[in-house]
Amino acid sequence: MIIVTGAAGFIGSCLIQRLNEDNFNYIIAVDDFSDEQKNKNLEGKKIQERVDREHFFEWLDANYQEIEFCFHIGARTDTTEFNVDIFNKLNLNYSKKIWKKCHDYQIPLVYASSAATYGLGEHGYDDNESLIPQLKPLNPYGDSKNDFDIWALQQQEKPFFWAGLKFFNVYGPNEFHKGRMASVIWHTFNQIQKTGAMKLFRSHNPDFQDGEQMRDFVYVKDVVEVCLFLMHHRRNSGIYNLGSGKARTFLDLVKNTFYALNLEPNISFIDTPEDIRDKYQYFTEANMSKLKSIGYEKPFHTLEEGVTDYVKNYLADQKYY
Numbered sequence: 001m002i003i004v005t006g007a008a009g010f011i012g013s014c015l016i017q018r019l020n021e022d023n024f025n026y027i028i029a030v031d032d033f034s035d036e037q038k039n040k041n042l043e044g045k046k047i048q049e050r051v052d053r054e055h056f057f058e059w060l061d062a063n064y065q066e067i068e069f070c071f072h073i074g075a076r077t078d079t080t081e082f083n084v085d086i087f088n089k090l091n092l093n094y095s096k097k098i099w100k101k102c103h104d105y106q107i108p109l110v111y112a113s114s115a116a117t118y119g120l121g122e123h124g125y126d127d128n129e130s131l132i133p134q135l136k137p138l139n140p141y142g143d144s145k146n147d148f149d150i151w152a153l154q155q156q157e158k159p160f161f162w163a164g165l166k167f168f169n170v171y172g173p174n175e176f177h178k179g180r181m182a183s184v185i186w187h188t189f190n191q192i193q194k195t196g197a198m199k200l201f202r203s204h205n206p207d208f209q210d211g212e213q214m215r216d217f218v219y220v221k222d223v224v225e226v227c228l229f230l231m232h233h234r235r236n237s238g239i240y241n242l243g244s245g246k247a248r249t250f251l252d253l254v255k256n257t258f259y260a261l262n263l264e265p266n267i268s269f270i271d272t273p274e275d276i277r278d279k280y281q282y283f284t285e286a287n288m289s290k291l292k293s294i295g296y297e298k299p300f301h302t303l304e305e306g307v308t309d310y311v312k313n314y315l316a317d318q319k320y321y
Contacts, residue, residue: 001026001027001028001048001063001066001067001068002019002024002026002027002028002067002068002069002070002071002231003027003028003030003060003067003069003070003071003072003107004016004019004027004028004029004030004071004073005030005031005053005056005070005071005072005073005074005098006030006031006072006073006074006075006112007027007029007030007031007042007047007050007073007074008029008031008033008035008038008039008041008042009031009038009041009073009074009174009177010041010170010172010174010175010177010178010220011073011112011167011170011220011223011224012029012031012041012071012073012074013041013042013045013174013320013321014172014173014174014220014221014223014224014321015071015073015224015227016029016042016045016047017045017224017321018221018224018225018227018228019228020045020046022228025046025047025048026048027045027046027047027048028047028048028049028051028059028063028067029042029047029049029050029051030050030051030052030053030056030074031050031052031053031074032052032053032054033050033052035177037176037177038177040176040177040320041174041177041320043320044320053074053094057097057101060101060105061101064101064105064107065105067105067107068107069107069108069109069110069231070098070102070107070108070109070110071110071111071227071231072095072098072109072110072111072112073111073112074090074094074112075090075091075095075112075144075145076090076091076141076144078141078181082139082140083140084140084143087140087141087143087144088144091141091144091145091148092144092147092148092151095111095148096148096151098111099111099152099155099158099159099162100157102159102162103155103157103158103159106159106160107159108159108160108161108162108231108234109159109161109162109163110162110163110164110165110227110230110231111148111162111163111164111165112145112164112165112167113145113146113148113149113164113165113166113167113239114141114142114145114166114167115166115167115168115169115216115241115243115284115286116137116138116139116141116142116145117132117135117137117142117145117146117149117166118135118137118166118281118284119135119136119137119138119142119281120136120138120281121281121283121284122136123135124287125216125241125243125284125285125286125287126241126287127166127238127239127240127241127286127287127290129153129238129239132146132149132150132153132239133150138279138280138281139279148164149164149239152164152239153239158237159237161234161235161237162237163230163236163237163238163239163240164238164239164240165223165226165227165239165240165241165242166239166240166241166242166243166286167218167223167242167243168215168216168217168218168241168242168243168244168284168286169183169215169216169217169218169243169284170183170218170219170220170223171183171184171185171186171217171218171219171220171306171307171310172219172220172221172306172310172314172321173220173310173313173314173315173319173320173321174220174320174321176318176320183217184200184250184253184254185253185257185307185310185311185315186315188253188254188257188258189257189261189311189315192257192258192261192263196263196266197266197267197268198254198257198258198265198266198267198268199267199268199269199270200250200251200254200267200268200269200270201213201250201269201270201271201272201280202269202270202271202272203282204271204272204277204280205282207282208282208283210269211249211250211251211254211267211269212249212250212251213249213250213280213281213282213283214247214248214249214250214282214283214284214285215247215248215250215281215283215284216243216244216245216246216247216248216284216285216286217243217244217248217253217303217306218242218243218244218286218300219244219300219301219305219306219309219310220321221301221306221309221321222244222298222300222301222306223242225298226242226291226296229295229296229298233294233295235294236294238290240290240291241286241287241288241290241291242286242291243284243285243286243288244286244288244300244301244302244303245285245286245287245288245300246285246302246303247283247284247285248303251267252303253303253307254267255267256303256304256307256308257307257311259308260307260308260310260311260312261311261316
């Protein structure tokens with residue numbers, strides 16, 4: 001059996017689909033299943049059992065001998081949430097408990113960290129573990145992910161194989177439920193459908209023109225490929241970046257969404273909301289050499305390839321992966 005926490009969410013549900021494609025069908029899906037919109041991500045997927053996240057540890061104590069691998073993808077991911085207690089409970093302490101169980105029961109573990117840990121990028125975007133204690137995230141979500149990375153690196157007792165993945169800007173199918181936190185492509189598609197145009201955030205940084213803010217956008221299908229690689233690899237434990245390795249502008253992203261719909265771009269700019277303006281990253285780019293150094297060789301989708309696949313094969317027909 002393979003555990004996937006955050007199973008009904010965006011990345012978790014795509015991971016289950018990818019596992020199913022390789023005939024891994026004994027999936028233990030862990031989540032809070034109260035959101036019907038999210039649950040649609042799991043329709044048609046082969047799952048052995050759904051376990052509510054509140055009862056997961058009791059379930060694991062009773063069934064650990066059957067478990068082959070654990071993907072801990074579940075987390076509170078709202079970067080505009082500032083209640084630290086929520087993050088301490090759902091991200092930090094829950095993850096510590098999973099780590100300890102995976103050590104006790106000798107279950108290999110891959111968990112989701114985040115590029116939000118890098119803050120404004122003062123120390124660059126290298127997944128050098130010696131730099132992790134110096135990083136300064138911009139919000140409680142980033143803090144919770146960095147706090148767990150720091151804690152994991154300090155542990156003497158650890159799963160026999162473990163990896164933390166710093167997800168950069170992941171986009172792709174199965175994010176219908178995410179609302180404000182969905183990718184810019186999802187928002188662009190919906191704005192085009194309603195208005196024929198797209199509004200992007202204006203730059204409030206003199207070093208960047210409007211729309212020239214840059215992020216490392218990574219297609220979710222690439223993210224789950226890396227997860228499967230690590231499941232089979234099971235050595236070289238540590239914390240790894242997971243982006244495309246290539247920063248692109250929001251203008252590139254939005255223009256390619258228009259092109260995928262066979263439309264001419266119609267883009268204007270609005271002020272960045274006050275509540276996120278001073279917490280806004282203007283540039284992120286994953287250094288991917290560490291993952292490649294342990295043998296990961298598959299090419300990543302270019303932005304053009306990923307956006308085209310996402311728009312034409314999923315968004316246009318409201319399909320799930």
